[in-house]
Amino acid sequence: MMDTNPKKQIRHDVVMINRKKLDITGVLKVESFDHEEFLLQTEAGFLTIKGKNLHMKNLSLETGQVSIEGIVFAMEYIDEAYQGEKAKGLFGRIFK
Numbered sequence: 001m002m003d004t005n006p007k008k009q010i011r012h013d014v015v016m017i018n019r020k021k022l023d024i025t026g027v028l029k030v031e032s033f034d035h036e037e038f039l040l041q042t043e044a045g046f047l048t049i050k051g052k053n054l055h056m057k058n059l060s061l062e063t064g065q066v067s068i069e070g071i072v073f074a075m076e077y078i079d080e081a082y083q084g085e086k087a088k089g090l091f092g093r094i095f096k
Contacts, residue, residue, distance in 0.1 A: 012043040014075070021057075022049065022068040030059065030066065038068060046078040 012026030026043035033039070033056065038049040043064075054070035 014047075016072060016075075019072045020069060022066075022072065024066045024068070025064055027061065027064045027066045029061070030056075035070070040066065044077065048074075048076050048078060050074040050076075 013024070015023045024040065024042070024047070027040050028043065029041040031039040031041055031046070033054070035054050036050065036052065038047075038054060038056075040047045040049070049068060049072060051073045052071040054068055054072075056066065057069045058065065058067035060066075
């Protein structure tokens with residue numbers, strides 16, 4: 001008998017509405033956040049969200065869902081395997 005799904009299916013979605021509302025699934029952990037930056041550990045790697053007046057509207061780590069409101073300026077995935085020194089620099093600042 002052949003197993004058609006040997007690995008767990010990774011599901012991570014980001015839905016942005018008018019740069020003012022984000023609904024994110026596949027969130028494993030909220031590493032840090034303030035009104036200008038969020039750092040989330042997701043199924044697809046670490047995700048930084050930068051903006052203005054950011055605040056968490058909803059959080060459920062049981063279901064892996066986070067909702068953020070505010071003005072979004074940038075979103076970036078940080079993966080040490082792909083970005084090397086840039087990721088180390090960010091993690092160095094965060095985990096001092």
